[in-house]
Amino acid sequence: MFWDQEAETMGRGGLEQLQLRRLKATVRRVYERVPFYRQKFAEAGLQPRHITSLADARRLPLTTSADLREQYPRGLVAVDATELARLHTSSGTTGKPKGLFFSRKDVDRAAELMARCLVMAGLGPGGILQNMMTYGMFTGALVMHYGAEKVGLLVIPSGPGNSEKQLLLMQDFGTTAIHTTPSYALYFADYLEKKGIDPRRELSLRQGFIGAEPYSEETRRKIEQGLGIDVYNSYGLSEMNGPGVAFECAEKHGLHIWEDFFLVEIVDPRTGEPLPDGERGELVLTTLCREAMPILRYRTRDITSILPQPCPCGRTHRRLNRITGRTDDMLIVRGSNIYPQQIERVLMDIPAVGRNYVILLEGLDELTVTVELAGAGFGGQVEKLVRLQTEITDKLRAEIMVKPKVELVAAGTLPVSEGKARRVIDKRSL
Amino acid sequence: MSEVKLVAIFAENKTGQLAAITQALAQAGVNIRWVAIASSEAFGVVKVLVNEPDPACEVLRAKGFMFSLLEVLAIAVEDQPGGLDAVVKTLARNKINLRNASGFVAHGRAVLLIEVESAAKARRILAKKQLHILTQEEVMEF
Incomplete structure (x- = not known):
């Protein structure tokens, strides 16, 4: 099923021609209207006419998250104030937020991409989507909301949290799909288990769009088992519209990124140099159709690679591999580079491990991983728990090359955040 | 029972x-x-x-x-020398490992609580030795 079959299955040659045409227009637009980019071009001795092929994109300046903060509130706006239709912000953990503007057309295009993603996962009229993301300044809920309405779904704007209310809505209105974060999906699965509710028999859920935090294949399986749904990995970032940038098709093998809207590059995170397809590096995106706030070569800080092979689903837009981490998530512990997703992958593959965990760093590089037990896995013997503790320690050590201290706690005792999960606590006094 | x-x-x-x-x-x-x-x-x-x-x-x-x-086996044993010994020997002879064992004495009678890998097998063997394995109700009456 396609939302826009012509665009989604366009031949590579045509798609690249379209990209080049749109890239040139975007470059001209920011050069003429955005002082920040005009100055960057001047520093690089670059003129819009120098961009004559897609390969020339690498000559364009990179834009960083710090640039977006410095240009807050309106520095990157490329349209008149009267053409602005919506403002979102993306808050960092520190400092100023990023102001993200949409024109009326931008709002519609973001919804259009979202619609492609939803139909790609098999949703259509008659579907009922419970949108459990935070409504407000965050793009996550609203962009999904508009896309879902476009597709013809009934949208329940439940927002996050309050599991009791979420469950009631699902029961009363027959929700068929949910949109949430992996941490809340796991928490909710736990909640159902505690309530003794079998979602397969008592709820109508079929699909879950799970994103906004990176997660592993093992976590996907836990969510699918816990909620009785198909989980579709969903990627987006507020700087690039929010959700709908790249989603999975029914193959569930890589996320199609909409290349008629985004120019995709993978670069070496240390040097910023482009890497060939298949190699892992930082995802860099250029908006090709944005009016209000075009962004050139945005460093997403997300680590992934491009799957160059054609997809059996027929879509010609290339796929991204699952995001394996963020460049700014990387922890350096006793000289080893560790991504929290490595730890997650190990934990979620052990059946006796539950759905939540916390990584704590303190003192001089002491790493403690606190793990919730799976409710069903507790055998009532302390020896079994000690064996499990040893197993987790050994497996983690093999994966991350650092021996962590592993602590076991009862299911449901670690704090759960309703927005993005905070799984890493770094209190090191280094 | x-x-x-x-x-x-x-x-x-x-x-x-x-x-x-x-x-x-x-x-x-x-x-x-x-x-x-x-x-x-x-x-x-x-x-x-x-x-x-x-x-x-x-x-x-x-x-x-x-x-x-x-599941635990609760065995009534005589509160006198050799009471525990009889049970443990029987289990050892039949190669049944004790996971945990403890006991208490009340009203001049002793109860031994044992956890083993295979409760059903241990139950059969001990019953043959005329040892009395208590039910939940009997334990509560102690």
């Missing part, structure tokens, strides 16, 4: 954890006949023998504790 079940509850080694368990059981009107705690560094397992396992499980579930029910 019902088998004797222990309720084994997971607890972190933190102040107040045991109190939270005993308080929950007390509020549910559950009488603890016997208790044992096995602990590792940061966590442990509290095992209790209670007069009524069902309401105990109900209150523990409601309060969010993790627990399991473990």
Whole structure:
């Protein structure tokens, strides 16, 4: 099923021609209207006419998250104030937020991409989507909301949290799909288990769009088992519209990124140099159709690679591999580079491990991983728990090359955040 | 005749954890006949023998504790020299490993509680030796 079959299955040659045409227009637009980019071009001795092929994109300046903060509130706006239709912000953990503007057309295009993603996962009229993301300044809920309405779904704007209310809505209105974060999906699965509710028999859920935090294949399986749904990995970032940038098709093998809207590059995170397809590096995106706030070569800080092979689903837009981490998530512990997703992958593959965990760093590089037990896995013997503790320690050590201290706690005792999960606590006094 | 079940509850080694368990059981009107705690560094397992396992499980579930029910063999032995020895020898001869064992004496009679890998096999063997294996109801009458 396609939302826009012509665009989604366009031949590579045509798609690249379209990209080049749109890239040139975007470059001209920011050069003429955005002082920040005009100055960057001047520093690089670059003129819009120098961009004559897609390969020339690498000559364009990179834009960083710090640039977006410095240009807050309106520095990157490329349209008149009267053409602005919506403002979102993306808050960092520190400092100023990023102001993200949409024109009326931008709002519609973001919804259009979202619609492609939803139909790609098999949703259509008659579907009922419970949108459990935070409504407000965050793009996550609203962009999904508009896309879902476009597709013809009934949208329940439940927002996050309050599991009791979420469950009631699902029961009363027959929700068929949910949109949430992996941490809340796991928490909710736990909640159902505690309530003794079998979602397969008592709820109508079929699909879950799970994103906004990176997660592993093992976590996907836990969510699918816990909620009785198909989980579709969903990627987006507020700087690039929010959700709908790249989603999975029914193959569930890589996320199609909409290349008629985004120019995709993978670069070496240390040097910023482009890497060939298949190699892992930082995802860099250029908006090709944005009016209000075009962004050139945005460093997403997300680590992934491009799957160059054609997809059996027929879509010609290339796929991204699952995001394996963020460049700014990387922890350096006793000289080893560790991504929290490595730890997650190990934990979620052990059946006796539950759905939540916390990584704590303190003192001089002491790493403690606190793990919730799976409710069903507790055998009532302390020896079994000690064996499990040893197993987790050994497996983690093999994966991350650092021996962590592993602590076991009862299911449901670690704090759960309703927005993005905070799984890493770094209190090191280094 | 019902088998004797222990309720084994997971607890972190933190102040107040045991109190939270005993308080929950007390509020549910559950009488603890016997208790044992096995602990590792940061966590442990509290095992209790209670007069009524069902309401105990109900209150523990409601309060969010993790627990399991473990089958245990409760054997009545003479409160005199050689009482325990007879049981242990029988098990050893039949290559049955004891996971845990403990006991209590009440009203001049002794009860031995043992956890083994294969409860059914141990039950058969001990019964043949004329040892009396108590039911849940009998244990409570002690």
